[in-house]
Amino acid sequence: MDHWIPFWPDTAAVNAVVVNNLYIAELGLAGVIMATVIGMMLTFCIRYWRGSPASRANRVQKTWHFEIAWTVATLAAFLVLFVWGAQVYVWLFEPPPADEEDYVVAKQWMWKIEHPGGQREIDALHVPVDKTIKLVMASEDVIHSFFVPAFRIKHDVVPGTLEVIWFKADKTGVFRLECTQYCGLQHATMTGQVDVLTGADYARWLTDQGVHNSLVQQGEAVFRAHGCSGCHDQNSTVHAPSLVGLYGTLVHLQDGSVQLADEAYIRDCILNPRSFTVAGYPPIMPDFSGQISEGDVFELIAYIKSLKGAQEPDK
Amino acid sequence: MSVTTVERAASVEPPARSQPSYLTSGNTIASWLLTRDHKRIALLFLASITFYFFIGGIAATLMRLNLATPQGLLQPAVYNRMFTMHGIIMVWFFLIPSIPTTFGNFFVPLMIGARDLAFPRVNLASWYVFNLSGLVVLYALIMGGADTGWTFYTPLSTVYANGYVFAAAMAVFINGFSSIMTSLNFIVTIHRMRAPGMTWMRLPLFVWAIYAVSIVMLTATPVLAMDTFLLAVERFIGVGLFDPNHGGDPLLWQHMFWFYSHPAVYIMILPAMGVVSELIPCFARRPIFGYSGMTIALMSLAILSFFVWAHHMFVAGISIYAGIVFSLMTFFVAVPSAIKVFNWTVSLHKGSIVFDAPMLYALGFVLLFTVGGVTGLMLATLAVDVDLHGTYFVIAHFHYIMVGATVSAFFGALHYWWPKITGRLYPEMWARFAAILTYVGFNLTFFPQFILGYLGMARRSYTYPAVWQSWNLLSSAGASILAVAYVLPLLYLGWSLFRGLKATANPWGATGLEWTISSPPPKHNFERTPVVVTEPYCYDPERHTFVTQEGVLHDE
Helix, strand or coil, X not given: CCCCCCCCCCCCEHXXXXXXXXXXXXXXXXXHHHHHHHHXXXXXXXXCECCCCCCCCCCCCCCHHHHHHHHHHHHHHHHHHHHHHHHHHHHHXXXXXXXXXXXXXXXXXXEEXXXXXXXXXXXXXXXXXXXXXXXXXXXXXXXXXXXXXXXXXXXXXXXXXXXXXXXXXXXXXXXXXXXCCCCCXXXXXXXXXXXXXXXXXXXXXXXXXXXXXXXXXXXXXXXXXXXXXXXXXXXXXXXXXXXXXXXXXXXXXXXXXXXXXXXXXXXXXXXXXXXXXXXXXXXXXXXXXXXXXXXXXXXXXXXXXXCCXXXXXXX | CCCCCCEECCCCCCCCCCCCECCCCCCCHHHHHCCCCHHHHHHHHHHHHHHHHHHHHHHHHHHHHHHCCCCCCCCHHHHHHHHHHHHHHHHHHHHHHHHHHHHHHHHXXXXXXXXXXXXXXXXXXXXXXXXXXXXXXHHHHHHCCCCCCCCCCCCHHHHHCCCCHHHHHHHHHHHHHHHHHHHHHHHHHHHHCCCCXXXXXXXXXXXXXXXXXXXXXXXXXXXXXXXXXXXXXXXXHCCCCCCHHHCCCHHHHHHHHHHHHHHHHHHHHHHHHHHHHHHHHHHHCCCCCCHHHHHHHHHHHHHHHHHCHHHHXXXXXXXXXXXXXXXXXHHHHHHHHHHHHHHHHHCCCCCCECCCHHHHHHHXXXXXXXXXXXXXXXXXXXXXXXXXXXXXXXXXXXHHHHHHHHHHHHHHHHHHHHHHHHCECCCHHHHHHHHHHHHHHHHHHHHHHHHHHHHCCECCCCCCCHHHHHHHHHHHXXXXXXXXXXXXXXXXXXXXXXXXXXXXXXXXXXXXXHHHCCCCCECCCCXXXXXXXXXXXXXXXXXXXXXXXXXXXXXX
């Protein structure tokens, strides 16, 4: 372990570069503001201390000229920062098409990760370099927050819903993963590491795990075990919405609202079906909350997303 | 400056006081505990909040001791309880009541020329309610404390945490009623009991600040009462309000909590701004720069503070469009803050500046507040907040505002008004030393935490990777200096109570009405109701004169 005093974190993802630039610009502005205030304060304190003979005549009487000047100046600078920050924020929180999707389950006090090939790991995440990785995250108990300082990405993992973030590492290496939302006794040790590997090393790592069933295959097994297939299979005679090609479409609900069928929507439909009845279908789906773990939900989601094809308008 | 009636003051001090001071009129314990005199109630509050300040300070000391090494000193469970109790006690039992209930209580009636607050009994009741809530929080602490963080995030606090969460939440619930009573009292007093001639635009800025903060307290605190009540309902009865397993929404808690607790940040800082607006003109010996701009800035801060709460939730899973709106509002709230910083600084221009301890505290306030302000801008910027949220950067930022700035202003006010409150002068050199030590110790403690935050150190962690130790050690070392700087005034101010020189009515040569009566003030403040003829801060650095608000011209 090196004993240099660290001043700056690793910068190991395209996300981190973009945030770094904004951070440096803000440090610059902060420096200018501090220098202005300290400079004025020091100048005035030295020039106008009690014993100084400097003239005090002709003090500024009309102050509003100055006040308007620095109101406008600060407002303009602030608006630039606001727009810049908002643009990057939207970019950070709207995932682009991903090369790989991994699933993260947070619980007191560990990170459980599942890869699409069915590989599982705890408190560690292996990813290939220069690939866009999308993480779908759920919590089994309290609010956690997934944070990789070297990537400058963070998102709370709130129980009862799914959260999505993405990153694209551009350096290989091992980077710290931590929880930044206080989550109970061992919050401080709810850490892990992100191993960014070259493409070849990553492929080797995946095969070394010796897993036989991919996440989709596991999901299909869950789909049958919980009886989902009884209604939602294409051959089923029950009047239930088709899941083929569902992911990413807009769904019209009975209550008149329109929902994007993303991961969170699919999860909500499984665990709280009565609130998400699809228009034109009877509300007959049983409630699976409490019977199915967040890990199983992820497998189901992976399976449902794999059902490619045209969404039928109505059965 | 427009002075309508200017008369030369007699060169002698006011004649020997014709009635006993508020301190000597009645010496029984009952005369203190049942007093309805706003000045005595202010001292009761001062004693209470000083006690809690040191309790919260002990928790902070243990935390910094633990963080001096990565392996730590305390058990994780103890550390988690320490930061929770530190937060709860410092926020609700020191910072929020600090300046309003002590200096506000003591000086608002004196500054507007009134004989007491509008509702003296409500004022006393407020102190008793405060102490009741204090007993409940001490009960929670002694029984083992809560371990949720002062923010009580659900569902951790309602379903998963063990500890005395209910007692801690009830302490906060009860404490709110004290805030409400005190703020209501101020609003009515400032509206109804100003002396003849004390128009709104002649009010000292400290009174304006207390007025602004009272409005925020009165409107925000009931929401906190609802929050903590709902928290108790879920924790005890299991009604699904915040717990998603029972159909609740964890983010609902955060919205409701921050709807109070963001304005609460302004409850802590606005009175401090008022204090500094008194100190700077008095020790720079010139009028404040842009009086009306300062009042507008105070009121806009009070109002805008209600529309920024979700900037605590940028990474919590709120809609990104909501995030954008709240970020914009947060930048707007920074504008009046910037106006105030520039106006204070320019208030030094062509002054005749004296560097007594209150002025050193005030200048320290401006610098620390500015650091807190510019780092606040960084946190308001959405993308940067994604990185910094939940790290030590946030800890450093809000300590710069709430401790660096507010506590500096508190000590500035304590020194400035000490001669008026006690009738004794404090030892100036010791006080200057303490003021400088506070500034140095504070920066040493908290500046390293900005760096730790960007490096990625998560808040509320009892341990950290060994590479971060140098900064943590520096921070802990700074905290020990800061501790000395905070204990020191207790010693020399205590000494001055018995051995300090007697104070004259107006030792600083200040213009406010509170300085026109003897030190310490007589029981009923003013023998005759003062008539105000001029704006505050009529100091003339050219001729070395000043005009009190009653229009009396004095030589320095």
